[in-house]
Amino acid sequence: MFSSAIQPGIVSLFSSTGSDPLSLFSSHSDSSLPSDSFICLLHDTTCLPYPSPPATLISPPEQEPEDEETSPSRTLDQTVLHIQSPTLRSTFIRSPPASFQSADRRMGLAMKHPWIHLQVRNMGREWSFEVGIVDHSGREGIVRCSTFQKQPRLKLTSPPLLHLPLAFPSSSSHPLTAWCTLALHLPSLLPHFSSAALTEADSEEGTNVGSAPVPSGSFAHVSFVKVYATCRLRRIWFSESGPRQTLPREFLLYAAD
DSSP states (O other), rough: OHHHHOOOOOEEEEEEEESTTTOEEEEEEETOOTTTEEEEEEEEETOOOOTTOOOEEEEEEOOOOTTEEEEEEOOOOOOOEEEEEESSSEEEEEETTTTOSSSTTTTOOBBBOOEEEEEEEOSSSSSSSEEEEETTTTTTEEEETTTTSOOOOOESSSSEEEEEEEEOGGGGGSOOOOOEEEEEGGGGGGGGGGGGHHHHHHTTTTOOOOOOOOOOOSEEEEEEEEEEEEEEEEEEEEEESOOSOOGGGGGGBBOOO
């Protein structure tokens, strides 16, 4: 998708406040659960506009009580994308979209930046996202991060899947906001696709399927990004630098009064 485009230092793939937030994505929800499985745009604080019936919006987890006069607002004064479903893997957004055609499936996004960042809100439900990464030999692997995974696992499917655990800050730790900015340095994850320890640990559960071309060496590009239920999403972007870099003003999270 971006193989022939000039890629500046920061590239925004998704912004919930843009004029057409999902222009680079396709979306899918569980049609058998019309009241529980859906994707919609709403204001983070007011939850307006409510999704169309029969959709029923879940409530975010309650925060630990603090002094209301001094405690900052934990919600955003911004429109965000709400992705909700009890069947996590059936409800998601994906870029490139399903309609995107490419001669080489592994090219996909062809985003060359080493860092991916996601601004996401914990909704107190299981949540996961995936990133497809490709090495300079054209071998693809999938990195999946999820809140339900307890230990790192490597599944030698086709393409290989590196499944990593993910945890949000607990409400008892009194975070300043219900939102987090996650950052992954993708090149540093490539060596884990060759980890014998992770493969052996997963083989004990009988989940590996034969042998598959395993990515290794140097990082080339990202082939796809997929965000599953259940979460609220503000922005996804790629960068050449890590989380300490100075961001444009529109990338910041603005709290409600």
